[in-house]
Structure formats: C-alpha cells, structure tokens
Amino acid sequence: MNRMMKASLKSIAGVLLGLTLALIVCHFAGESPWKVLKVLFQSSFGSGYDFGMTLFYAAPLFLTGLAVSIPIRAGLFNVGGEGQLLIGALAAAYAGVVGKNIASPVAAVLFATAFAFVAGGIWGLIPGILKAKRGSHEVITTIMMNFIAAGLSSYVTLYLIKDPESSQAETMLLPEAFHLKPFEKFAGAPMGWLIFVLIALVFVIHYWMWNSVRGYELKAVGENEKAAETYGISKQSAWMFAMFMAGGMAGLVGVVEVLGNAHRFKLGFSADYGFVGIAVALLARGNILGIIPSALLFGILQKGSASLDLETDKVTRDLSYIIQGLIILGVVAEGLFEWRKKAKNA
Amino acid sequence: MNQTETAIEFKGVSKTFGNFYANRKLDFSIRKGSIHGLIGENGAGKSTAMKVLFGVQPADEGEILVNGKAVKIRNPVHAMKLGIGMVHQHFMLADSETVLDNIMLGHEPSTFFGLLKRGKAREELEKICKNYGLKFTKWESRIRDLSVGEQQRVEIIKLLYQKSEVLILDEPTAVLTPQEVKELFENLRKLKQEGKTIVLISHKLKEVLEFTDSVTVMRRGEVVGTKTTSETNEDELAEMMVGRKVSFTYQGPRRILSSQAVQPKSVLKFISERVSVELRPGEILGVAGVQGNGQTEFLKALSNPSVYGEKYFKGKYDYLVNGREIGDATPLQLRNMGVGLVPEDRLSEALLKQQDMTENFLLGQHEDPRYTGLGLFGRMINRNKVKAAVEKNIQAFDIRPPFSTVWTGRMSGGNQQKLVMARLLDPQPSILLVAHPTRGVDVGAIEKIHEAIMMERNLGKSVILFSSELDELIDLCDRMVVFFDGRVHGEFARKEFDPWAIGKVMGGA
Amino acid sequence: MNIFKYRPLVMVSSVFLGMLLTDARAELKVGLVLEKSGKDDKSFNASAYQGLKRAEKELGVMTKTVEAPDNSAYESLQRAFAEKKFDLIVAIGFHQLEAVKKNAERFPDQKFLLVDEDAKKPNVRSVMFEEHEGSYLVGALAAMHAPSGKVGFIGGMDVPLIRRFQMGYEAGVKKVNPKAQLIVNYLGVTGEAWNNPPKAKEQALDQFQRGADVIYVAAGNSGMGVFDAAEAKKKLAIGVDSNQNWIKPGYVLSSMMKRVDDSVFETVKMMKDGKFTPGLVRVGLKSKGVDYALDQHNDKLVTADDRKKLEAIRADIISGKIKVPDYYISMKKK
Incomplete structure (x- = not known):
C-alpha cells in the first residue's frame, strides 16, 4: 500500500536522521563514527550469542509495542505497559507455584501464559474501566497503576512467594516443566522458539485489527468517537477491550522473562521495556507490522549500549543513551515537521 | 457623494497553497457606499479573498487598493485601522461578558490610571445607534442572554464603534429567521445610506438578488464576473457559479399521497411532553426551526434513544416504530428495524476522515451479515464484498474521485455527502432520518441528493428531513413541523407552506 | 549526564587500548563490571572502582570498566571480557550472581571476583561483607x-x-x-x-x-x-x-x-602474585572489611x-x- 510505504519511508528517514546526529556527536566526542557503527553491528549480529541477546531484548518490545499500538487505535495512550508487564511476570511466576504439579511442559507453559495474559489484561482493564465509566484520563491512571504494580510486585516477591534460599529479591525457582528451552545456536542467550511465536503473534494481531469487526470498532472509536457512537459503536466497550488486550500483551512479557530467562520473578528485571515500548510504537507509526523492525532496532540499541561502553574508549554508557534518544528524536522531529506543514496549510 | 469612487479594489491578487490556487488573479472593485455581494460555492475562494483583505493571510501577488491607494495589509489590526471590519460567521464575542464590555474590548477609553470609562463609551454607542437608526438598548445584558440576531447586531455596532468604513459580513443569514433576515437588511440599508460600504458573502442567491447593488461571482478560485444586481437574475448567477445550468427546485415527479382516503397509520411515532411527532407512510416530514431550538436533541433521541432518549426527554416519552415500542433501542437495533440516518454534522458525526471510502461505508454496517461473518478470530469483515458494494455505489451516485481507497477527509463536501447517502440507502431502510443533507454541499451535488430523497419518497419510504434552509424544506416536504424553544411550535401542511408565516412561528409567534 | 566531563578512565583506557594494539606484553588485564548505578554512585560501585584504580597505579595492571545498562546485560558484559581473555573479571553486586555462575561454568579457566554474593564455583572468589x-x-x-x-x-x-x-x-x-x-x-x-x-x-x-x-x-x-x-x-x-x-x-x-576497594585491590594483587584463591571470603570487623570511617572531616565529632x-x-x-x-x-x- 502506497500510504504505508510512505509512512515507513518516513520512519526510516527519521531513524537515519537520528543516527546521523548521533554519529556526529560520537565524532565530536572523539570516536570514529565508522567504528561505532561496526561495534553496533557486531554486538547485535556478531555471533549466535549476540544475535540471541538482541532478540532477547527485542522480544519484550514486540509485546509492549503492541500494548501501546492497540489502544492507540482506540484513541487511548497506554503508558502503563511497565506495570502491566510486572503483573504479568509476577503472575507467570505465581503460576509456577500454583501449578507445581503440572508435569507436561506444554500444559505448564500454556498455563503460565494464560496466567500472565489474564493478569496483565486485568491490570490494563482497570484504567480502561475507569476511563469508560468515570472518564478518568488513561495517562494518569496507567501511571498510577505502574506505581501500584511496582509496590505489589515487591510485596509479593519479598513476603509471599520469596525464594527462602536466596538473599536477593526474587521468587522461588519454577519447576522444570515451566522452563522454555533456548536455541543451542544462541550459545547461552535465553531465546528459542518463542521469538517465532511472538513474530507470528504480531502478524495475527495485525490481521485481526484490520479484518475483524472488533478491530474496526476500535479504529472507528479512535478516529471519531462521535461518529462511532452515532452509528452504534460503544466507545466504552471499545476502550475496555483495547486496554484489556494491551495489558494482556504487556503481561506476556512475563513469559519471555520468567519462563524463558530467569525461571523466576526478579525485582528490577525489566530494562524499562514498558516505556521503550512507547518509542517502539511511535517509530512504527501505529502500524502493527512496523513493530517488528522497530522493536528489533531498539533491541539492537539496547544490546549495543553495553557493547559501546566496552568496545570503545570514548562512548560511555551515557553517550549510548544519548544515541538512543537522538534516534527517537529523529523520528519524532520528522512527525513535528509534518504537523507544521499541516498547520501552515490549514 | 461621488458614486463612482471605489472603496476596495483587487488587482490581480493571487494566493496559493502549494500547487493549489485558492485565488487566481482576482480583479474586481467594490464601490463606496454600496452593498456588494460576493457569491460562489463552497471552496470557490470567497473566504480566502476576504482573509487576504482582512490581513489574515498575505497575498502572493497582486495588490489591494483601499480608497484608491495600494496598501499592504499586514494583519487584522492593520485592516481595522484602514477602516475594514468583519463579522465572522461564528461571532467573536465573549459569552459571559456584557454587551458594553464586548464592544469596548480592545478599544477601551480609559483614564490616566487605566480605569475604564464605561459611561463615556455607552454615550458614544447610543449616539452611533441614533445616527444609523439602529435599535439597541441592552448594553448591560450578557451576550449569552441575547438572541442570535441581537448578537449579530452587537457585532455590527462594534464595527461602527471602531469606525469601520467597509463592513464584511460572512454568511450573515445562516442562523437567522426570515424576520431577522429582513431586519438585518433594513439595518444594512440604513448603513449604506450613511455612506458605509458593505460586502456580503453568501451562497444564497435569493438574498443577494434582493439586497445587493452589485455582485461578484467566484468559481474555483477565480472571478467569473461582476454584475449589477438589477441587470441579472437567479439562473444567470447560478450558471456562473456552477459553470452549467442548474435548477434550484426539484423538477421531478412527485407521487400523490393517498392519505386523504383513509387515515393512514403512522410508521413512526414520538410522543413526549414537549415534542410529539408522527410520521406517515410515504411522506417527507420537514423539521424547521432556528438552530438551537431543540431539533438537535430530537434527532439524537430519534436516532440513538438508548443514549439520548433518557438524557433529553427524561424517560417521559413513547417512541414507536411500526407500532413497536423502542424507547431504548441502540442505533444498530434501529437499523435492523429499517431506520436509516444522515447525521446533522457530516464531519464530526458521519465520517472517519482519515479512513478510505470502504471503511466509511462499513460504519454502522459493520455487523451486517452481507459484509461480515464468523471467522477464526471472531466476527470478520469480508473485504471483497464491501469493496464491491462501495464500487457499485461510487458508480450509482457518481462519487468523485471514483476510487474506494481515497480518504474521505480529502473529498469535497458534496462527494462526502453522496457517500453518506449511499451508506444510508444501502440496507434499503423504510424510514429515513435525514439532517442537513445539503449543508456545505455544492450546487451540483444538491440536485443529486434532493433527487435521491424524493425517489425514496416516491417508492413509498418515509422521511423526516431536518434542515435550516427553509427553501429546501418548502421544496421537498409534504408536511412540516416547526421547533421553537424545545417544542413543536407549529405544523404546516404542504398547501399552507408560506415562508413568511413559517418564519413567524420559527421566531416564536 | 556530563559525558564531556574529563574522565580519567577515558584517558587510562585509551592508553590501555592503544597499547593492546601495539604491544603484546603479557600484562595482567582486569575487567570490572559495575551495577546500573555506576561508578558515580559515591558509594558501593565507586568504592570498587577506586580499588581497581589503585591496583592500576600501584600494581601496573591494565583495567577496563563498564557499567551495565540493565540487569540482563551482566552476563554479556562478563562474557565479552572472558572472550577478550581478561585475566580477572570483577563483578560488583548481588545482581550479578546468576551471570557469574553461568559464565564461570562456560569459562572454567576464567578467574572471577564476585562481591556481595557467593557463587560457589571453583574459579570464583566470592567476597561477602558482614x-x-x-x-x-x-x-x-x-x-x-x-x-x-x-x-x-x-x-x-x-x-x-x-x-x-x-x-x-x-x-x-x-x-x-x-x-x-x-x-x-x-x-x-x-x-x-x-x-x-x-x-x-x-x-x-x-x-x-x-x-x-x-x-x-x-x-x-x-x-x-x-x-x-x-x-x-x-x-x-x-x-x-x-x-x-x-x-x-x-x-x-x-x-x-564496606572496603570493597580493599577487596578488589587485594584480589588483583593475589592475581599478580599468582596466589588467587577461589571460594567464599567473609570479611567483617576482624579483617577490617567493614569499619567505621575516621578522618579529618569527622575528627572533632567523634x-x-x-x-x-x-x-x-x-x-x-x-x-x-x-x-x-x-x-x-x-x-x-x-
């Protein structure tokens, strides 16, 4: 589609703009831009392990990207991905406690996945209900829910299902059946078949958003609330549904982390996936399929920020944060330019 | 006074947005002390021309002469200094402030210490009214307590207070009753006699013919010509506006209703304390009234009783369609009972502007089994079928551009409205609730839309037609109810249609 | 984030890298992986960093310090040091326990120092403070x-x-x-x-x-x-x-x-002298691993x-x- 092509070209232009700016900054900091690029590339694709780690960082972003993109369709801005993923991860860990007698790995994984999805979904649904019934602004309520989720997850971790053997803030280790096996090729990076499932999930959500009546209703409400209402689409139900789905998606991060990586819930495991998810969705411009390259890019940057610190003299961790920031800025600034053009023509 | 002296002259004025000429080489002049009409369809460039004159947007080329002198008008304040004033379509008044404060705003006479001299201002205003023969006394009333006609008079007095010599009025009659229109033009004539120049922007040919001295016609950003009003007529102006011959009244067949023989049962009945309306089979029932007299609420209650029935009629109402009580039906249930809707405001209520025609065609039809069915992930849309239906309708209604992938926000008002009509008629409803079908629609499309409505009526369907254009209602309707102050204030049969009498009821008589 | 601020690390490490490229002298290489809070936390990580700097100056070893951007990065950072054949990898903070365990298994000949947790691996020296x-x-x-x-x-x-x-x-x-x-x-x-x-x-x-x-x-x-x-x-x-x-x-x-600096310094010194011993070391008041600070700033208070x-x-x-x-x-x- 022409319009889609245009949008993705714009996103790519934004990324290139940001990257150029970042490399200029590196140059002035005394590091060869060429080397920075090389390090970034090698740190993400250099070996099976590196690539696996990049995918490991990108995987939660697929989900948190969806958690932002789905409600955007319905006109809502979900800032609560971080809280929703904490609750989802906690639920996945809790599933291991509740279902410790489940022997079949398939059943165990499905059980924990359902737990994570529903728990995250409910965490998202609460702001959805508040918005639908009381008109509370979802940005405020989702931020509040983030705080509550942080508190709740610490409490549960430290007092309810804490690992008594560990002096760290982490829950009990899950039974073997709950562990997802990583690929041998990734040589220790905690990522396996799950990555294909997640990519398929993005495609399914895309197809569903585009072709289902529910998806249509979300779109109609997001685009024109009044028209939707006039033609019999309930915005309340659309909002609640969108937020439940969003929360559920973020909650599935629990599967990536708890079943795939740590096999337990550890306080502070998230590299701000919920918030980076906002940038991912922004870069994808609301296009669901766009989340895949966009999440991969941020995975590369996250992986690269540590490697840049290690491999170069001048680019410290802070500078690699600046690079990330500039790339986001490049994308947003391009949007700003667009907006100004529109304002001028109006 | 020298009758040939010009107040304003446009000389080759152009204004472009990108590649698009909003105004192309405009050449016309406005005589001092005259009422000058500026007419054209929506998007013909009238508003742009006036924005250039008022200093809101700079011209790209050409020059504007004020009193014979070329000036570059920088901004509205500069325009006001040059004696040019404008009454916008939406009044620029602060609702909760008094008339006096509104008029003084920006031109406050004050003492050395910044204290306002209200008394002095009021004296001056009373003098102005006396000089120009305007009747106004409610200086201390708040704007929100005034009628629309009175608010408009405040705007005009404000311009006089600012010593404007040229008064531009943008569609001033859109919100007025016929009586108020008459009063407005009487006042404008008095101003003209005192030497003021008046520019009247309008798309209503009748009032332009009746009240102006000369008229400039615009089409597609260009001036088609300037005529002395007394030497032209409606057909000629219309042809200049549209570029071809058009008829303003419905010329097609009108099936005769068999209502005289037996008292027919009504197909739709809405009974409440303030509003009681019955719709008979095969008729077009008009709903007339000045904006804001309860028509909007009535339509909302009719089209979405589940949400607005309670809200506006407090549960004390009976709503029957084909004899069935449907006091709390949803829009989709109404649709399934054969009730179709064209909402009041096309852009805010009927369209998803950033979606294409297919997506818009689906709105309200998104659960229709012709277009959707159960699939792997719940109820799914059958895109091929929708697309085929849209393409058929593009043909049938001559919607342009004829591509189903065009964003509706990028289509003209007329084509948007044709799409809304196509969507309305697609499920073949038996009762049509149609509001303002020709608002902001170009003359060519008006004809098509009127034809479509009449055709449905002649097929035996029943229509409730809401409109603020009295002429449109008189032309199409079989019966008319008039709203005033939230109630049905009068009812007219077709043979009793008389604009003057109806106008009186609209004004509350 | 004052990245343009002069940082001794930048100079030292560039010297180090430069030498790495031109000079193949077998010198002791120590990699330090810090927690998210980083070397400017004026506290725990800063202390480890100072210890390493002292080792660099007094023992003439080469060092490289990295700060983890998130809690999943510890493993890859330690691993990168191991692959670059650093002699000793110092991991600061209990968050790094899992990562050290995995890497200690993966690189059985690699020496580690873990502070604040016990890795229980034969090639890891674990220091815990009382x-x-x-x-x-x-x-x-x-x-x-x-x-x-x-x-x-x-x-x-x-x-x-x-x-x-x-x-x-x-x-x-x-x-x-x-x-x-x-x-x-x-x-x-x-x-x-x-x-x-x-x-x-x-x-x-x-x-x-x-x-x-x-x-x-x-x-x-x-x-x-x-x-x-x-x-x-x-x-x-x-x-x-x-x-x-x-x-x-x-x-x-x-x-x-918590004399993290001493622990780091001493472990590097052990490496240098070829006397590295793995296993858990608990340092308390007796070994002066923890202590109250007395200096010119609080002389008059205490x-x-x-x-x-x-x-x-x-x-x-x-x-x-x-x-x-x-x-x-x-x-x-x-």
Missing part, C-alpha cells in the same frame, strides 16, 4: 550522639540486604542506650529507591522533625539527600559503603565502610571517649562476646 557488624558499630556511635534517645534509619529499596544493615544498627543502638527509639523509613520498592535524593531528604527532614538526632542511611545515591537534610537541620548523618565523611564535613558523623568505647565493642564482637544479630540467618529461620 554489614551487620559494621552497622552495629555505627549504631553504637549514633546512640552516643543522640541525647534525645531517638535515632533514625533510612533504607533504599526494601530488600533483605538493607534489612541486615538495619538489624545490626538497631542492636548497636540498643547496646549503648537500651531505651533508645528507632525511626525507620524505606525509600521504595523499585530500583528508583537507590537514586532518589529528594525523597530521601524529605524523609530525613521528617525524622529530624520527630526528634531523631542521628540518621544512618543505606540507600546508595539517595543518601545525598539525607546529608543535605542534616546540614539544613544542623543534625548528624551516617554514611554507607564508601567513606562519605567528606560530602558534608561536620554533619556526617561517620560512615559504615571524641576520644567515643573511640575508646567503640574499640571495646569491636574487640567484643571479634572475640565473640557480643553476638551481632544477622538478618540473613533470622530470615532463614522464618
């Missing part, structure tokens, strides 16, 4: 300077490690003044708690308001807020991990030092009499006459 002993000592000191009988404790994130500080401190306070009252606050339950000086300041002001004379803060970077509050209220604070006396001289009574009493308590703890309660043990009993 924080409760040091906290007991500063608790006693706090009680000596609290005429009102009220002392405060502000913890960072509510985790067992900080509870351990609190429990030792409380016992120390009660030893000197059995009737003393302890006011306790924790800054939060997320990682943000380590880096929230404004909130720490609020809590400290509140505790001072309620009558506390001395506040012991174990909250990483958030501690700065407590020092500010002490200065504003002309009261006293006790720092943690590094010697923080210099931050607000006259208002920092002392600091409970009187000779205080010092005498503290030395007596220290001797009692080392001899086992005083049993300092350990939260880890009490937690496991529960």
Whole structure:
C-alpha cells in the first residue's frame, strides 16, 4: 500500500536522521563514527550469542509495542505497559507455584501464559474501566497503576512467594516443566522458539485489527468517537477491550522473562521495556507490522549500549543513551515537521 | 457623494497553497457606499479573498487598493485601522461578558490610571445607534442572554464603534429567521445610506438578488464576473457559479399521497411532553426551526434513544416504530428495524476522515451479515464484498474521485455527502432520518441528493428531513413541523407552506 | 549526564587500548563490571572502582570498566571480557550472581571476583561483607550522639540486604542506650529507591522533625539527600559503603565502610602474585572489611571517649562476646 510505504519511508528517514546526529556527536566526542557503527553491528549480529541477546531484548518490545499500538487505535495512550508487564511476570511466576504439579511442559507453559495474559489484561482493564465509566484520563491512571504494580510486585516477591534460599529479591525457582528451552545456536542467550511465536503473534494481531469487526470498532472509536457512537459503536466497550488486550500483551512479557530467562520473578528485571515500548510504537507509526523492525532496532540499541561502553574508549554508557534518544528524536522531529506543514496549510 | 469612487479594489491578487490556487488573479472593485455581494460555492475562494483583505493571510501577488491607494495589509489590526471590519460567521464575542464590555474590548477609553470609562463609551454607542437608526438598548445584558440576531447586531455596532468604513459580513443569514433576515437588511440599508460600504458573502442567491447593488461571482478560485444586481437574475448567477445550468427546485415527479382516503397509520411515532411527532407512510416530514431550538436533541433521541432518549426527554416519552415500542433501542437495533440516518454534522458525526471510502461505508454496517461473518478470530469483515458494494455505489451516485481507497477527509463536501447517502440507502431502510443533507454541499451535488430523497419518497419510504434552509424544506416536504424553544411550535401542511408565516412561528409567534 | 566531563578512565583506557594494539606484553588485564548505578554512585560501585584504580597505579595492571545498562546485560558484559581473555573479571553486586555462575561454568579457566554474593564455583572468589557488624558499630556511635534517645534509619529499596544493615544498627543502638527509639523509613520498592535524593531528604527532614538526632542511611545515591537534610537541620548523618565523611564535613558523623576497594585491590594483587584463591571470603570487623570511617572531616565529632568505647565493642564482637544479630540467618529461620 502506497500510504504505508510512505509512512515507513518516513520512519526510516527519521531513524537515519537520528543516527546521523548521533554519529556526529560520537565524532565530536572523539570516536570514529565508522567504528561505532561496526561495534553496533557486531554486538547485535556478531555471533549466535549476540544475535540471541538482541532478540532477547527485542522480544519484550514486540509485546509492549503492541500494548501501546492497540489502544492507540482506540484513541487511548497506554503508558502503563511497565506495570502491566510486572503483573504479568509476577503472575507467570505465581503460576509456577500454583501449578507445581503440572508435569507436561506444554500444559505448564500454556498455563503460565494464560496466567500472565489474564493478569496483565486485568491490570490494563482497570484504567480502561475507569476511563469508560468515570472518564478518568488513561495517562494518569496507567501511571498510577505502574506505581501500584511496582509496590505489589515487591510485596509479593519479598513476603509471599520469596525464594527462602536466596538473599536477593526474587521468587522461588519454577519447576522444570515451566522452563522454555533456548536455541543451542544462541550459545547461552535465553531465546528459542518463542521469538517465532511472538513474530507470528504480531502478524495475527495485525490481521485481526484490520479484518475483524472488533478491530474496526476500535479504529472507528479512535478516529471519531462521535461518529462511532452515532452509528452504534460503544466507545466504552471499545476502550475496555483495547486496554484489556494491551495489558494482556504487556503481561506476556512475563513469559519471555520468567519462563524463558530467569525461571523466576526478579525485582528490577525489566530494562524499562514498558516505556521503550512507547518509542517502539511511535517509530512504527501505529502500524502493527512496523513493530517488528522497530522493536528489533531498539533491541539492537539496547544490546549495543553495553557493547559501546566496552568496545570503545570514548562512548560511555551515557553517550549510548544519548544515541538512543537522538534516534527517537529523529523520528519524532520528522512527525513535528509534518504537523507544521499541516498547520501552515490549514 | 461621488458614486463612482471605489472603496476596495483587487488587482490581480493571487494566493496559493502549494500547487493549489485558492485565488487566481482576482480583479474586481467594490464601490463606496454600496452593498456588494460576493457569491460562489463552497471552496470557490470567497473566504480566502476576504482573509487576504482582512490581513489574515498575505497575498502572493497582486495588490489591494483601499480608497484608491495600494496598501499592504499586514494583519487584522492593520485592516481595522484602514477602516475594514468583519463579522465572522461564528461571532467573536465573549459569552459571559456584557454587551458594553464586548464592544469596548480592545478599544477601551480609559483614564490616566487605566480605569475604564464605561459611561463615556455607552454615550458614544447610543449616539452611533441614533445616527444609523439602529435599535439597541441592552448594553448591560450578557451576550449569552441575547438572541442570535441581537448578537449579530452587537457585532455590527462594534464595527461602527471602531469606525469601520467597509463592513464584511460572512454568511450573515445562516442562523437567522426570515424576520431577522429582513431586519438585518433594513439595518444594512440604513448603513449604506450613511455612506458605509458593505460586502456580503453568501451562497444564497435569493438574498443577494434582493439586497445587493452589485455582485461578484467566484468559481474555483477565480472571478467569473461582476454584475449589477438589477441587470441579472437567479439562473444567470447560478450558471456562473456552477459553470452549467442548474435548477434550484426539484423538477421531478412527485407521487400523490393517498392519505386523504383513509387515515393512514403512522410508521413512526414520538410522543413526549414537549415534542410529539408522527410520521406517515410515504411522506417527507420537514423539521424547521432556528438552530438551537431543540431539533438537535430530537434527532439524537430519534436516532440513538438508548443514549439520548433518557438524557433529553427524561424517560417521559413513547417512541414507536411500526407500532413497536423502542424507547431504548441502540442505533444498530434501529437499523435492523429499517431506520436509516444522515447525521446533522457530516464531519464530526458521519465520517472517519482519515479512513478510505470502504471503511466509511462499513460504519454502522459493520455487523451486517452481507459484509461480515464468523471467522477464526471472531466476527470478520469480508473485504471483497464491501469493496464491491462501495464500487457499485461510487458508480450509482457518481462519487468523485471514483476510487474506494481515497480518504474521505480529502473529498469535497458534496462527494462526502453522496457517500453518506449511499451508506444510508444501502440496507434499503423504510424510514429515513435525514439532517442537513445539503449543508456545505455544492450546487451540483444538491440536485443529486434532493433527487435521491424524493425517489425514496416516491417508492413509498418515509422521511423526516431536518434542515435550516427553509427553501429546501418548502421544496421537498409534504408536511412540516416547526421547533421553537424545545417544542413543536407549529405544523404546516404542504398547501399552507408560506415562508413568511413559517418564519413567524420559527421566531416564536 | 556530563559525558564531556574529563574522565580519567577515558584517558587510562585509551592508553590501555592503544597499547593492546601495539604491544603484546603479557600484562595482567582486569575487567570490572559495575551495577546500573555506576561508578558515580559515591558509594558501593565507586568504592570498587577506586580499588581497581589503585591496583592500576600501584600494581601496573591494565583495567577496563563498564557499567551495565540493565540487569540482563551482566552476563554479556562478563562474557565479552572472558572472550577478550581478561585475566580477572570483577563483578560488583548481588545482581550479578546468576551471570557469574553461568559464565564461570562456560569459562572454567576464567578467574572471577564476585562481591556481595557467593557463587560457589571453583574459579570464583566470592567476597561477602558482614554489614551487620559494621552497622552495629555505627549504631553504637549514633546512640552516643543522640541525647534525645531517638535515632533514625533510612533504607533504599526494601530488600533483605538493607534489612541486615538495619538489624545490626538497631542492636548497636540498643547496646549503648537500651531505651533508645528507632525511626525507620524505606525509600521504595523499585530500583528508583537507590537514586532518589529528594525523597530521601524529605524523609530525613521528617525524622529530624520527630526528634531523631542521628540518621544512618543505606540507600546508595539517595543518601545525598539525607546529608543535605542534616546540614539544613544542623543534625548528624551516617554514611554507607564508601567513606562519605567528606560530602558534608561536620554533619556526617561517620560512615559504615564496606572496603570493597580493599577487596578488589587485594584480589588483583593475589592475581599478580599468582596466589588467587577461589571460594567464599567473609570479611567483617576482624579483617577490617567493614569499619567505621575516621578522618579529618569527622575528627572533632567523634571524641576520644567515643573511640575508646567503640574499640571495646569491636574487640567484643571479634572475640565473640557480643553476638551481632544477622538478618540473613533470622530470615532463614522464618
């Protein structure tokens, strides 16, 4: 589609703009831009392990990207991905406690996945209900829910299902059946078949958003609330549904982390996936399929920020944060330019 | 006074947005002390021309002469200094402030210490009214307590207070009753006699013919010509506006209703304390009234009783369609009972502007089994079928551009409205609730839309037609109810249609 | 984020890298992986960094320091050092336990130093500090300077490690003044708690308001807020991990030092001398792994009499006459 092509070209232009700016900054900091690029590339694709780690960082972003993109369709801005993923991860860990007698790995994984999805979904649904019934602004309520989720997850971790053997803030280790096996090729990076499932999930959500009546209703409400209402689409139900789905998606991060990586819930495991998810969705411009390259890019940057610190003299961790920031800025600034053009023509 | 002296002259004025000429080489002049009409369809460039004159947007080329002198008008304040004033379509008044404060705003006479001299201002205003023969006394009333006609008079007095010599009025009659229109033009004539120049922007040919001295016609950003009003007529102006011959009244067949023989049962009945309306089979029932007299609420209650029935009629109402009580039906249930809707405001209520025609065609039809069915992930849309239906309708209604992938926000008002009509008629409803079908629609499309409505009526369907254009209602309707102050204030049969009498009821008589 | 600020690290490491490229002399290479809070935390990580810098200067080894951007990065960073054939990898903080375990298995010939946790691997030297002993000592000191009988404790994130500080401190306070009252606050339950000086300041002001004379803060970077509050209220604070006396001289009574720097330095020295020994090393008052800080900044605050009493308590703890309660043990009993 022409319009889609245009949008993705714009996103790519934004990324290139940001990257150029970042490399200029590196140059002035005394590091060869060429080397920075090389390090970034090698740190993400250099070996099976590196690539696996990049995918490991990108995987939660697929989900948190969806958690932002789905409600955007319905006109809502979900800032609560971080809280929703904490609750989802906690639920996945809790599933291991509740279902410790489940022997079949398939059943165990499905059980924990359902737990994570529903728990995250409910965490998202609460702001959805508040918005639908009381008109509370979802940005405020989702931020509040983030705080509550942080508190709740610490409490549960430290007092309810804490690992008594560990002096760290982490829950009990899950039974073997709950562990997802990583690929041998990734040589220790905690990522396996799950990555294909997640990519398929993005495609399914895309197809569903585009072709289902529910998806249509979300779109109609997001685009024109009044028209939707006039033609019999309930915005309340659309909002609640969108937020439940969003929360559920973020909650599935629990599967990536708890079943795939740590096999337990550890306080502070998230590299701000919920918030980076906002940038991912922004870069994808609301296009669901766009989340895949966009999440991969941020995975590369996250992986690269540590490697840049290690491999170069001048680019410290802070500078690699600046690079990330500039790339986001490049994308947003391009949007700003667009907006100004529109304002001028109006 | 020298009758040939010009107040304003446009000389080759152009204004472009990108590649698009909003105004192309405009050449016309406005005589001092005259009422000058500026007419054209929506998007013909009238508003742009006036924005250039008022200093809101700079011209790209050409020059504007004020009193014979070329000036570059920088901004509205500069325009006001040059004696040019404008009454916008939406009044620029602060609702909760008094008339006096509104008029003084920006031109406050004050003492050395910044204290306002209200008394002095009021004296001056009373003098102005006396000089120009305007009747106004409610200086201390708040704007929100005034009628629309009175608010408009405040705007005009404000311009006089600012010593404007040229008064531009943008569609001033859109919100007025016929009586108020008459009063407005009487006042404008008095101003003209005192030497003021008046520019009247309008798309209503009748009032332009009746009240102006000369008229400039615009089409597609260009001036088609300037005529002395007394030497032209409606057909000629219309042809200049549209570029071809058009008829303003419905010329097609009108099936005769068999209502005289037996008292027919009504197909739709809405009974409440303030509003009681019955719709008979095969008729077009008009709903007339000045904006804001309860028509909007009535339509909302009719089209979405589940949400607005309670809200506006407090549960004390009976709503029957084909004899069935449907006091709390949803829009989709109404649709399934054969009730179709064209909402009041096309852009805010009927369209998803950033979606294409297919997506818009689906709105309200998104659960229709012709277009959707159960699939792997719940109820799914059958895109091929929708697309085929849209393409058929593009043909049938001559919607342009004829591509189903065009964003509706990028289509003209007329084509948007044709799409809304196509969507309305697609499920073949038996009762049509149609509001303002020709608002902001170009003359060519008006004809098509009127034809479509009449055709449905002649097929035996029943229509409730809401409109603020009295002429449109008189032309199409079989019966008319008039709203005033939230109630049905009068009812007219077709043979009793008389604009003057109806106008009186609209004004509350 | 003042990245353009002159940093000795940048110079040193560029020299190092330059030499790596041109000179293949077999020199000892040490990689340091710091926690998220990084080398500017004026506390735990800073202390490790200083220890390594001292080793670099005095022992002539080459070093490279990295700061992890998130808790999943420890493994790849350690791994990168191992693949680059560094001789010793120093991992700071309990968060790195899992990563060290995995990498120790993957690279059985690689030597590791893990601080604050026990990896239980044959190629890892694990150092754990008896924080409760040091906290007991500063608790006693706090009680000596609290005429009102009220002392405060502000913890960072509510985790067992900080509870351990609190429990030792409380016992120390009660030893000197059995009737003393302890006011306790924790800054939060997320990682943000380590880096929230404004909130720490609020809590400290509140505790001072309620009558506390001395506040012991174990909250990483958030501690700065407590020092500010002490200065504003002309009261006293006790720092943690590094010697923080210099931050607000006259208002920092002392600091409970975890000599991470010494541990790092000594382990590097062992490597250099070829005497690296794996296994768990618990360092407490006896080995001076924890201690209270005494320097020119708090010389006048801690009187000779205080010092005498503290030395007596220290001797009692080392001899086992005083049993300092350990939260880890009490937690496991529960």
